[in-house]
Amino acid sequence: MTLWLTALLVWAAAGARVGRVLVKPATTARVAIVVAVAAVALAATVAVPEIAVAIDNLVPRGLHDAMLSEGVVVSAWMTFAAATSVVASAAWPVVSRQNLRQVAMAIYGVGVIAVAITLAWSRTFGWAVVALGGIFIVVTGLRNLDWTALGRGIAIYTAGTAFVAVLAVLQIRQASINAPRTAPGHAAWAWPAWEIAGLLIAFGAVWIVVELWVRARVLLRRIQPLHHIMISRFPEVIAHEQASSSTQLRASDQVAQIMDALYLQSGGGVELIAAGPPPSSPVERADRVAEWARNPLGEVVVDARWIAPPEGISPRGWVQTIARAYEASTPVHARN
CATH class of the missing domain: 1.20.1070 (Rhopdopsin 7-helix transmembrane proteins)
Structure with a gap:
């Protein structure tokens, strides 16, 4: 057998x-x-x-x-x-x-x-x-x-x-x-x-096929809350003819959509004095971007400099870091 x-x-x-x-x-x-x-x-x-x-x-x-x-x-x-x-x-x-x-x-x-x-x-x-x-x-x-x-x-x-x-x-x-x-x-x-x-x-x-698929599934699951909130604010970042044929492509599309939505929310490239330069620490930077993504009208101010991926981090890794910070700061009752 x-x-x-x-x-x-x-x-x-x-x-x-x-x-x-x-x-x-x-x-x-x-x-x-x-x-x-x-x-x-x-x-x-x-x-x-x-x-x-x-x-x-x-x-x-x-x-x-x-x-x-x-x-x-x-x-x-x-x-x-x-x-x-x-x-x-x-x-x-x-x-x-x-x-x-x-x-x-x-x-x-x-x-x-x-x-x-x-x-x-x-x-x-x-x-x-x-x-x-x-x-x-x-x-x-x-x-x-x-x-x-x-x-x-x-x-x-x-x-x-x-x-x-x-x-x-x-x-x-x-x-x-x-x-x-x-x-x-x-x-x-x-x-x-x-x-x-x-x-x-x-x-x-x-x-490699299996690992990339698994990693894409994990990424989709992790960025889902952040993707949902950003897409609800900026639905125009989703192309109507866009139809991803695989899990890997869908994950790449959602990463790009989140980056586009964050960029639009920051004012489309405008640098704000109140935002100040981003810190060198990716974790500290991601925490602030996540807080701002949750409440863009709050006291936290972020501009395009904060949205751009830190040096040495890919857009996918950067979005995942922001999504992790976003999820960590979400109350348990809100997740459910």
Whole structure:
């Protein structure tokens, strides 16, 4: 059952990557990621015993020892290694955007030849190619780690690839000692490890999409009270033909609407002597803007200098800081 679930999750990740390619330009790297995740999904599917038996039954009687399903699994992981190597190649300075397509064609060409050799001659050769490809991918991934949404996705994807490289080496070792095979390309004890590797790769491939969606949902929830009050005062900041198609775009639109409404409320760029220069502390500045946003006719005076995001803070981060201060100063009974 877990094998079926793993295959389903990896196919879902592949579908998500296909959707991203349809929404954004189909670059060489994006297409390669789709190919890589789809190859992992194929390997996870063929690893299901029922599927493996059905594939092996396609081989004429007397040739069942060839284990066609094992060849499919090895070929799928080789395809994964080749496609991911294309993405990894794009991260090296010697490969430019102009020649990435040529590099990709060369890698795919070598991959096709390696798959043909594997199917016709030796599964061990195929696992060796997977291990070498995995090492190249892991080295490249470690060179490009950072604490961003993309960096975290790369870390998860690289961890899954490291699992694959280690398991490929273990497959070579198993073949060298002529250990009995109990399933297509996998020793029985290795099944959970292959599942973990596939899931890590799938999660890494869609991590940035999921994280950006979650962050957009959190942002929308946080700025909702501030957005509601500002839009009720300045409904003209909303374009009537505006219809955001995604959560991320809706969050960006609402941030822009809040900034526009705050700017209009401040007088449209007029500098007021009574406002004075904004403090260097973003928190203190946000507290005053939030208080003024709540009661623009009160004693607090704010002009466009206070509305502009402080240095080093994006408009999204600045609006979120103001919204946090606005929510903190809202009485509990008013929130409900």
